[in-house]
Amino acid sequence: MSERISxxxxxxHPFFVTMLASVAAMAGFLFGFDTAVxxxxxxxxxxxxxxxxxxVGLAVSLALLGSAIGAFFAGPxxxxxxxxxxxxxxxxxxxxxxxxxxxxxxxxxxxWWRVLGGVAVxxxxxxxxxxxxxxxxxxxxxxxxxxxxxxxxxGIFVAQLSNYFIAGRAGGAEPKWLGGFEAWxxxxxxxxxxxxxxxxxxxxxxxxxxxxxxxGDEVGATAILKRILGGDVAAKxxxxxxxxxxxxxxxxxxxxxxxxxxxxxVWIGIILSMLQxxxxxxxxxxxxxTLWRIIGFTEADxxxxxxxxxxxxxxxxxIAIATVDKFGRKPLLxxxxxxxxxxxxxMAVLFGTATVDASGNPDLSKSAGLAALIAANAYVFFFGASxxxxxxxxxxxxxxxxxxGSALAVAAAMQWVANFAISTTFPPMAKGLGLGGSYLIxxxxxxxxxxxVWRVVSETKGKELEQVK
Numbered sequence: 001m002s003e004r005i006s007x008x009x010x011x012x013h014p015f016f017v018t019m020l021a022s023v024a025a026m027a028g029f030l031f032g033f034d035t036a037v038x039x040x041x042x043x044x045x046x047x048x049x050x051x052x053x054x055x056v057g058l059a060v061s062l063a064l065l066g067s068a069i070g071a072f073f074a075g076p077x078x079x080x081x082x083x084x085x086x087x088x089x090x091x092x093x094x095x096x097x098x099x100x101x102x103x104x105x106x107x108x109x110x111x112w113w114r115v116l117g118g119v120a121v122x123x124x125x126x127x128x129x130x131x132x133x134x135x136x137x138x139x140x141x142x143x144x145x146x147x148x149x150x151x152x153x154x155g156i157f158v159a160q161l162s163n164y165f166i167a168g169r170a171g172g173a174e175p176k177w178l179g180g181f182e183a184w185x186x187x188x189x190x191x192x193x194x195x196x197x198x199x200x201x202x203x204x205x206x207x208x209x210x211x212x213x214x215x216g217d218e219v220g221a222t223a224i225l226k227r228i229l230g231g232d233v234a235a236k237x238x239x240x241x242x243x244x245x246x247x248x249x250x251x252x253x254x255x256x257x258x259x260x261x262x263x264x265x266v267w268i269g270i271i272l273s274m275l276q277x278x279x280x281x282x283x284x285x286x287x288x289x290t291l292w293r294i295i296g297f298t299e300a301d302x303x304x305x306x307x308x309x310x311x312x313x314x315x316x317x318x319i320a321i322a323t324v325d326k327f328g329r330k331p332l333l334x335x336x337x338x339x340x341x342x343x344x345x346x347m348a349v350l351f352g353t354a355t356v357d358a359s360g361n362p363d364l365s366k367s368a369g370l371a372a373l374i375a376a377n378a379y380v381f382f383f384g385a386s387x388x389x390x391x392x393x394x395x396x397x398x399x400x401x402x403x404x405g406s407a408l409a410v411a412a413a414m415q416w417v418a419n420f421a422i423s424t425t426f427p428p429m430a431k432g433l434g435l436g437g438s439y440l441i442x443x444x445x446x447x448x449x450x451x452x453v454w455r456v457v458s459e460t461k462g463k464e465l466e467q468v469k
Contacts, residue, residue: 014137014140016227016228017135017136017137017140017144017228018140018144019205020131020132020135020205020206021132021135021136021144021147022147023201023202023204023205024083024087024127024128024131024132024148024205025128025132025147025148025150025151026151026194026197026198026201027087027090027123027124027125027127027128027148027151027198028124028128028147028148028149028150028151028152028155029151029152029154029155029158029194029198030090030091030094030120030121030124030155030191030194030195030198031121031124031125031151031152031155032151032152032153032154032155032156032157032158032159033155033156033158033159033191033194034063034094034097034098034117034118034120034121034155034159034191035063035121035156035282035285035286036155036156036159036160036285036286036310037159037162037163037187037188037190037191038059038060038114038286039159039160039163039285039286039287039288039289039290039306040159040160040163040164040166040167040173040184040187040289040303040306041163041173041184041187041188042056042060042286042287042289042290043173043174043290043293044172044173044174044182044183044184045059045107045110045184047174048174048182048184049106049107049110051107053427053428053431054427054428055107056427057423057424057425057426057427057428058111058424059107059110059111059114060286060287060423060424061286061419061420061423061424062111062114062115062118062420062424063111063114063115063117063118063121064118064416064417064419064420064423065115065118065416065417065420066114066115066116066117066118066119066121066122067118067119067121067122067125067416067419068122068413068414068416068417068420069118069119069122069413070090070118070119070120070121070122070123070124070125070126071122071123071125071126071409071412071413071415071416072122072409072410072412072413073123073409074086074122074123074125074126074127074409075126075130075406075408075409076409077123078126078127078130078211079211079214082207082208082211083127083130083131083134083207083208083211084131084202084205084206084207084208086123086127087124087127087128087131087198087199087202088199088202088203089123090120090123090124090127090198091120091195091196091198091199091202092195092199093116093117093119093120093123094117094120094191094194094195094198095192095195095196095199096113096116097113097114097116097117097120097191098117098188098189098190098191098192098195099189099192100112100113100116101113101114101117101185101188102181102185102186102187102188102189103185118416122412122413122416125412125415125416126408126409126412128148128151129145129148129392129395129396129408130396130408131208132144132145132147132148132396133145133396133397134208134209134210134211135208135209135224135228137228137229143321143322143324143325145389145392145393145396145397146317146320146321146324146389146392146393147321148389148392149317149320149388149389149392150314150317150318150321150389152388153310153313153314153317153384153388154314155194156285156310156313157307157310157311157313157314158194159187159190159191160303160306160307160309160310161307161310162187162190163187163289163303163306164300164303164304164306164307166183166186166187166190167183167299167300167303168300168303169183170183170186171183172299173187173299206220206224207220207224209221209224209225209228209240210240210244212224213237213240213241213244214244218237218241221237221240222234222237225237255403255406255407255410262410263403263407265398265399265403265407266399266403266407266410266411268398268456268457269394269395269398269399269407269408269410269411270410270411270414271452271456272391272394272395272411272452272457273391273395273411273412273414273415273418274414274415274417274418275387275445275448275449275452276387276388276391276415276418277415277418277419277421277422278418278422278442278445278448278449279340279344279383279387279442279445279446279449280344280422280426280438280439280441280442280445281379281380281383281387281388282419282422282423283422283423283426283438283442284309284376284379284380285309286423286426287426287427288302288305288306288309289302289303289305289306290302291435292305292306294361294362294435296361296363296364296369297369305373308377309376309377309380312377312380312381312384313380313383313384313388314384315381315384316380316381316382316383316384316385316388317384317385317388317389319384319385320332320384320385320386320388320389320390321389323385324389324390324393328459329390329393329394329459330453330457330458330459332385332386332390333386333387333390333391333449333453333457334450334453334454335382335385335386336382336383336385336386336387336390337386337387337446337447337449337450337453338382338450339378339379339381339382339386340379340382340383340387340443340446340449341443341446341447341450342378343375343376343378343379343382344375344379344439344440344442344443344446345439345440345443346371346375346378347372347375347376347379347435347439347443348436348437348438348439348440348443349436350364350368350371350372350375350436351364351372351434351435351436351439352434352435352436352437352439352440353436354368354436362434362435362436387449394457395408395411395412396408398458426438429441
């Protein structure tokens with residue numbers, strides 16, 4: 001789907017390119033906000049609709065199937081109507097979903113509005129990295145690609161901060177607040193503001209030069225390339241034009257191969273995507289406030305803890321941005337896998353050996369509760385410094401030009417399917433296996449991720465996309 005613009009012999013204009021990447025990455029902000037905002041409202045929604053554990057899990061996670069659909073179809077749509085117009089459509093979907101999620105009649109139309117937002121999230125997960133890849137000089141590719149993850153974790157944190165503020169003012173997520181509406185409804189409505197800002201921002205950035213060349217607008221592409229690369233870009237226009245002649249429209253046939261119907265590199269991308277979710281990271285972001293309340297923290301303290309987690313996530317993502325082009329992708333993934341396995345294993349032991357209260361929930365001592373809090377934030381630290389941003393970077397650069405669009409769409413879609421599976425099963429799994437058993441399963445997948453990266457994944461640091469076979 002993408003043809004990255006590389007530096008040939010021109011002086012790049014990093015401020016302009018960073019501005020373009022930042023606007024595109026606003027999709028990531030909404031991605032993070034939309035997926036995390038429900039964390040502060042889970043218990044309120046369960047009580048409001050009087051639903052059980054399985055339906056709670058579906059209310060939280062069915063949006064992720066919408067994300068899989070959005071991710072799968074975003075590439076072909078962006079190739080047809082352009083990256084910028086696709087961003088604008090995603091912004092409208094975010095806006096409509098935010099408004100509708102705060103005005104549900106039943107749990108089922110609430111789920112519908114969340115699924116609609118999920119489609120926007122899935123589209124954003126593909127369009128933003130593709131646009132950034134197409135305007136990023138090689139020496140900035142890793143850092144600019146990581147802006148997507150920075151935006152995601154920033155959106156998560158702002159959602160947590162907003163939830164904390166609203167619940168604090170209203171006295172909880174369930175009491176009525178402004179206009180006589182329950183506070184949890186306002187948590188969703190806040191998303192309307194960044195959705196509007198994203199849509200407006202997308203109106204002021206230029207279309208991808210590669211897309212313009214594909215549509216025959218070489219004059220427009222030349223003007224943008226000059227601002228990105230500087231100097232004479234005629235050779236680059238010719239390079240893109242010739243590359244387009246060699247490139248067929250992305251198709252699922254491109255990724256067909258002997259390994260269970262797909263090329264081996266596509267399976268590597270799919271497994272990387274799924275492992276990013278199977279380690280259970282979104283359990284922390286979707287159910288974090290609920291988790292801490294289960295083990296005895298007040299609602300206000302639980303929301304404070306989720307904000308601490310959000311800050312940890314932002315800091316570690318900044319570390320990843322600063323190191324991904326220096327240390328490489330594979331070393332960061334390996335270090336992250338070790339850290340996640342140890343911290344998740346610690347949480348499994350703490351929750352698994354704790355006594356239980358009358359409701360069957362873990363009853364941690366003060367010291368054990370503090371240890372669990374430290375382990376949870378260590379887990380987020382290792383994920384945020386490695387698997388969070390690095391997988392997105394690798395998905396943008398591990399596939400050849402011929403299969404990138406189709407392979408990225410399939411890998412991103414499977415990531416959302418894995419996210420859905422983890423998010424749906426956590427409430428009943430935590431009830432049936434306990435928190436200790438649940439975190440032990442996530443620790444197992446963290447250990448598997450280390451072995452997989454060590455044995456199968458190849459380093460992509462410093463490679464031009466044209467070198468990828």
